[in-house]
Amino acid sequence: MLRTVIIRLLAMIPLVFLVATGVFFLSQLSDVDPAENIVGPDASAAQVAAVRAELGLDRPVLEQYTDWLSGAVHGDLGRSLYTKADVATSLMQALPVTLSLTFGGLLVGLLLGVPSGIWSALRAGRAGDKAISLVATVGQAVPGFWLGLLLIFAFAIRLPWFPSIGYVPIDQDPAGWLRSLTLPSISLGLIAAAAISRQTRSSMIGVLQQEYVRTALSKGLSKRRVVLKHALKNAAVPIVTVVSFQVTTLLGGSIVIERLFAMPGLGQLAINAVLRRDPDVIQGIVVLTVIVVVLVNVLLDLSYAWLNPKVRAI
Amino acid sequence: MTEALATGTAGAVLAPDRSGARITARLLHSKATLFWAAVVLVVVLCAVLAPLIAPSDPLKGDIRDGLLGPSAHHWLGTDKLGRDVLSRVLYGARTALLSAVEAVGIAAVVGIPLGLLSGYLGGWTDRILMRIVEGVMSVPFLVLAIALISVLGPGLWKSMAVVGVVYAMTLVRLVRGEALAAREELYVDGVRVAGAGSGRIVFRHILPNITPPLIVQITLMIAGAIIAEATLSFLGLGAQAGDASWGSMLSDAQASIRESFFLALPPGFAILLTVLAFNQVGDGIRDLFAREAKAGSMGVNPVLKAAGQGEAPPAGVFVDDPVLSVRDLTVSFPQPGAGRVAVVQGMSLDVGRGEIVGLVGESGSGKSVTAMSLLGLVPDPGRVRAASIRLDGRDLAGLSFDELRKVRGGEIGVVFQEPIASLNPAYTVGDQVAEVLREHAGLSRAQARERVVSLFGQVHIPDPAARLGDYPHQFSGGMAQRVMIAMALASGPRLLVADEPTTALDVTVQGQVLDLLLELREQTGMSILVITHDLGVVADVADRVAVMYAGQLVECGPTEEVFRRPSHPYTEGLLTSLPRNVRRAGRLPSIPGVVPPPSAWAEGCRFAPRCAHARPECSAGPIELAAGGRDRAARCVRSHDLTLTGVRALAGEPSAAPLASVRIEKKP
Numbered sequence: 014m015l016r017t018v019i020i021r022l023l024a025m026i027p028l029v030f031l032v033a034t035g036v037f038f039l040s041q042l043s044d045v046d047p048a049e050n051i052v053g054p055d056a057s058a059a060q061v062a063a064v065r066a067e068l069g070l071d072r073p074v075l076e077q078y079t080d081w082l083s084g085a086v087h088g089d090l091g092r093s094l095y096t097k098a099d100v101a102t103s104l105m106q107a108l109p110v111t112l113s114l115t116f117g118g119l120l121v122g123l124l125l126g127v128p129s130g131i132w133s134a135l136r137a138g139r140a141g142d143k144a145i146s147l148v149a150t151v152g153q154a155v156p157g158f159w160l161g162l163l164l165i166f167a168f169a170i171r172l173p174w175f176p177s178i179g180y181v182p183i184d185q186d187p188a189g190w191l192r193s194l195t196l197p198s199i200s201l202g203l204i205a206a207a208a209i210s211r212q213t214r215s216s217m218i219g220v221l222q223q224e225y226v227r228t229a230l231s232k233g234l235s236k237r238r239v240v241l242k243h244a245l246k247n248a249a250v251p252i253v254t255v256v257s258f259q260v261t262t263l264l265g266g267s268i269v270i271e272r273l274f275a276m277p278g279l280g281q282l283a284i285n286a287v288l289r290r291d292p293d294v295i296q297g298i299v300v301l302t303v304i305v306v307v308l309v310n311v312l313l314d315l316s317y318a319w320l321n322p323k324v325r326a327i
Numbered sequence: 328m329t330e331a332l333a334t335g336t337a338g339a340v341l342a343p344d345r346s347g348a349r350i351t352a353r354l355l356h357s358k359a360t361l362f363w364a365a366v367v368l369v370v371v372l373c374a375v376l377a378p379l380i381a382p383s384d385p386l387k388g389d390i391r392d393g394l395l396g397p398s399a400h401h402w403l404g405t406d407k408l409g410r411d412v413l414s415r416v417l418y419g420a421r422t423a424l425l426s427a428v429e430a431v432g433i434a435a436v437v438g439i440p441l442g443l444l445s446g447y448l449g450g451w452t453d454r455i456l457m458r459i460v461e462g463v464m465s466v467p468f469l470v471l472a473i474a475l476i477s478v479l480g481p482g483l484w485k486s487m488a489v490v491g492v493v494y495a496m497t498l499v500r501l502v503r504g505e506a507l508a509a510r511e512e513l514y515v516d517g518v519r520v521a522g523a524g525s526g527r528i529v530f531r532h533i534l535p536n537i538t539p540p541l542i543v544q545i546t547l548m549i550a551g552a553i554i555a556e557a558t559l560s561f562l563g564l565g566a567q568a569g570d571a572s573w574g575s576m577l578s579d580a581q582a583s584i585r586e587s588f589f590l591a592l593p594p595g596f597a598i599l600l601t602v603l604a605f606n607q608v609g610d611g612i613r614d615l616f617a618r619e620a621k622a623g624s625m626g627v628n629p630v631l632k633a634a635g636q637g638e639a640p641p642a643g644v645f646v647d648d649p650v651l652s653v654r655d656l657t658v659s660f661p662q663p664g665a666g667r668v669a670v671v672q673g674m675s676l677d678v679g680r681g682e683i684v685g686l687v688g689e690s691g692s693g694k695s696v697t698a699m700s701l702l703g704l705v706p707d708p709g710r711v712r713a714a715s716i717r718l719d720g721r722d723l724a725g726l727s728f729d730e731l732r733k734v735r736g737g738e739i740g741v742v743f744q745e746p747i748a749s750l751n752p753a754y755t756v757g758d759q760v761a762e763v764l765r766e767h768a769g770l771s772r773a774q775a776r777e778r779v780v781s782l783f784g785q786v787h788i789p790d791p792a793a794r795l796g797d798y799p800h801q802f803s804g805g806m807a808q809r810v811m812i813a814m815a816l817a818s819g820p821r822l823l824v825a826d827e828p829t830t831a832l833d834v835t836v837q838g839q840v841l842d843l844l845l846e847l848r849e850q851t852g853m854s855i856l857v858i859t860h861d862l863g864v865v866a867d868v869a870d871r872v873a874v875m876y877a878g879q880l881v882e883c884g885p886t887e888e889v890f891r892r893p894s895h896p897y898t899e900g901l902l903t904s905l906p907r908n909v910r911r912a913g914r915l916p917s918i919p920g921v922v923p924p925p926s927a928w929a930e931g932c933r934f935a936p937r938c939a940h941a942r943p944e945c946s947a948g949p950i951e952l953a954a955g956g957r958d959r960a961a962r963c964v965r966s967h968d969l970t971l972t973g974v975r976a977l978a979g980e981p982s983a984a985p986l987a988s989v990r991i992e993k994k995p
Contacts (some may be wrong), residue, residue: 028462028465030459031458032457032462032463032464032465032466035459035462035463036474039474039475039478040477040478040911041475042478043478043479043480044977046822057897070755073503076424078709100616113914126863135626150606150607151603151604152600153559153606154550154597154599154603154606156557156558156596156598156599156602158561158594159577159591159594159595159598159599161575162580162581162584162591162595163591163595165584166584166588166591170584170588180712183702222744222750223746223750225748225749225750225751225752227704227743227749228741228743228749228750228811229751230627230702230704230706230735230762231735231736231741231743232735232736232762232766233733233734233735233736233737233766234732234734234736234762234766234927235729235732235733235765236728243751243753243754246753246754247751247753250974256742259470261465261467262468264467265467265468265469265470265471266467266469266471268469268473268562269469269561269562271563272561273581283470283473284473284563284564286477287473287476287477287481288481288563288655290477291477292477292478295473295474295477296563298470298474299470299471299474300465302467302470303465304464306465306466309466320753321752321753322752322753322798322800323752323800327382
């Protein structure tokens with residue numbers, strides 16, 4: 014088990030390296046010179062050159078790359094060109110916000126998606142199933158930030174139950190943290206719920222036709238036990254696949270939701286960095302997100318082995 | 328033998344019916360797809376005709392008319408700057424669709440050739456390309472888009488080009504996979520041998536093959552691109568402030584949400600409707616190409632109590648001391664174009680104490696459905712009625728699913744045909760057997776484990792203590808069937824129902840499993856109902872035999888007597904198909920034809936169309952099951968004037984074939 018985890022973790026290194034390298038050289042392609050941006054349009058060429066030298070932007074690209082990479086390996090992701098803030102520090106401040114939101118969205122997705130999918134599968138073809146499928150189909154077409162806007166209006170303005178913007182760190186006020194995450198998590202998670210529900214439904218329907226389900230029924234078990242023990246574990250593999258895909262989507266989607274709810278997460282950082290052309294911050298965000306995505310996928314990969322004993326043997 | 332023949336042609340007979348239903352279903356589904364395609368068309372028309380149909384300029388407004396509600400002049404009101412919302416929504420459609428076309432166009436131009444190259448060339452090209460795609464795809468879509476926009480700078484066309492590049496990765500993967508599959512297919516190899524150039528292979532053979540999934544993917548991508556445009560414009564990275572885009576309209580709406588909530592609705596619904604329409608069209612196209620999915624649920628229908636006692640069956644069906652006694656069982660299923668059809672009709676059957684009864688028939692005769700009815704496990708559209716189903720005198724008909732739970736696995740154990748498929752692959756066999764004990768006997772985990780070890784020993788699984796931690800896939804078919812038998816035995820049932828227990832097994836293993844059933848009957852005194860299409864199995868184990876044809880019991884009696892002198896021509900036909908006789912005749916003298924589908928069953932004798940002895944009176948009206956001696960019954964008007972051929976050499980040919988080693992003499 015531990016061996017598998019370590020092998021998987023080592024296997025992610027080339028991927029992270031590839032992405033880091035890609036994103037570094039990509040930012041070199043930009044025709045915008047950050048130095049010009051900083052000194053402003055009226056500055057003289059000498060001023061621009063001075064700023065370039067100060068920022069180290071006049072060095073050969075390859076040298077800048079190796080510097081950045083060796084720093085990154087040691088956890089130093091450089092500094093913002095504008096705020097001079099240490100990138101790694103800003104990322105670590107923003108990460109808990111984004112992770113809380115992503116996890117909240119995933120929770121909403123799972124809590125709504127899995128039970129509704131099972132419920133729907135057990136009534137396949139009947140009115141209840143059709144209603145759920147319709148909701149899921151529509152749900153997949155709703156932009157999360159629009160839903161968020163509607164939720165803000167309904168549950169923050171009309172009924173002031175939740176804050177309309179902002180984020181409360183968990184160590185300051187756990188209840189406030191939960192309240193500040195509720196609306197954003199729902200806005201983010203409903204689309205995931207729709208996708209998870211559809212997948213759960215279809216893989217449950219497939220499993221319920223299997224002969225071992227008939228065997229379980231013939232043993233005199235209750236329907237609840239047959240569904241939740243015998244069918245669900247077998248139906249879970251494709252659901253986990255969708256979930257791992259959804260984690261990536263949610264992490265990206267949190268950017269918009271953070272913007273909508275003015276939460277100080279990676280998304281805010283990213284948007285500001287794009288508008289200001291702050292390459293180190295962008296590079297840091299991309300590398301960090303990839304690491305998070307890969308870590309989550311390693312975890313989910315491990316769950317396959319538990320769900321499907323045949324995989325374990327290999 | 329007849330089984331193989333029967334399933335083969337039965338499928339062919341049913342095929343026109345099924346494909347007809349499928350096409351109808353698809354047309355019905357297409358209707359919805361056509362509706363959504365019409366919605367797409369309306370959106371496209373709005374986009375194209377926006378300059379003509381928009382009531383005012385989407386970019387100009389009088390700030391003094393700001394935030395007006397809907398009125399005759401402004402159907403959807405105005406925004407903060409006094410611009411007409413309807414006009415902006417119409418122009419927004421233009422922005423959305425043009426952006427989507429740009430992004431998906433770039434994705435197609437970049438992604439399809441790269442995918443073809445990767446899939447067709449394989450080797451290093453493929454490996455390097457797929458590594459890059461994998462890297463790109465591991466970055467969340469929006470994060471990647473933002474990183475790329477930071478290089479190119481914000482702006483709608485640049486942003487959507489970025490979206491296109493990201494989408495291209497999805498297409499590379501899709502096209503590569505399909506090209507790889509198409510390349511493997513035989514005909515492409517054949518073409519290559521014939522000397523066609525690479526270009527020709529790609530354009531003539533691979534591309535047409537991957538077109539359907541590609542069309543589906545591109546349609547769904549358009550929907551995704553519309554959301555992406557709205558999202559990026561909402562973030563200020565796409566359409567710039569003031570431009571008519573659904574995303575920037577929502578951004579404006581957010582700014583004035585406290586003053587006018589209504590502003591959030593028109594652009595939101597515009598996005599929802601457009602995206603939904605494209606998604607539905609994509610799904611509809613996919614369904615047209617996809618194979619029909621089987622519908623299914625865990626719905627099982629219990630046995631309903633029929634009014635009255637039903638007609639008393641003839642003498643030959645009774646036994647003196649029945650454990651199981653079924654009276655007048657009818658199972659009906661809806662058939663396309665024929666309403667509800669009874670697949671089992673007026674079935675009555677007794678199983679005596681300690682007796683082994685063989686229920687025989689070709690596939691489609693209704694024997695398995697009969698067995699499932701005893702447990703209340705007939706799948707959903709099926710409706711089951713019976714005058715009574717008595718187990719040790721207690722009537723099971725009319726009991727609910729939960730009332731029958733004590734009976735299932737408790738008083739009646741079941742063994743199914745495919746042992747490995749019938750065991751849950753996700754749990755150990757020990758756990759699955761223990762579950763019965765914990766459910767019915769209320770044993771603790773440790774007690775159950777101990778009992779499972781002894782059960783495994785009882786069914787001769789070597790090294791039982793070690794094997795109960797194994798999973799079903801680690802067992803051979805024969806061993807898995809022993810696990811199933813142990814599971815069925817676990818709570819000491821009075822009746823064991825074995826539904827084709829040996830059909831899926833090797834011939835040598837078949838004999839061992841049947842020997843085990845006989846041994847267990849000796850040990851426990853339980854009764855066994857063996858359902859099989861194979862009279863060889865019946866000859867091996869059954870004391871009495873009940874023959875079913877087309878949902879009816881056609882003959883019933885002690886195995887030896889029925890085998891020596893059958894009273895129904897169908898039984899005779901089955902007996903002639905026994906391997907022993909096949910060897911003698913040098914060919915497979917099977918009954919001509921197959922069991923017809925239930926909707927085509929004749930009103931008179933259902934076997935008459937296939938019967939060599941049929942007379943006009945056979946088709947005159949329903950034939951009743953009639954007693955033919957003290958313990959025999961048959962459903963044939965000619966059973967008294969026909970002399971049918973049985974298996975004369977029952978005792979004379981010991982172990983002619985392992986399948987039909989006859990042991991009838993040994994039985995009590």
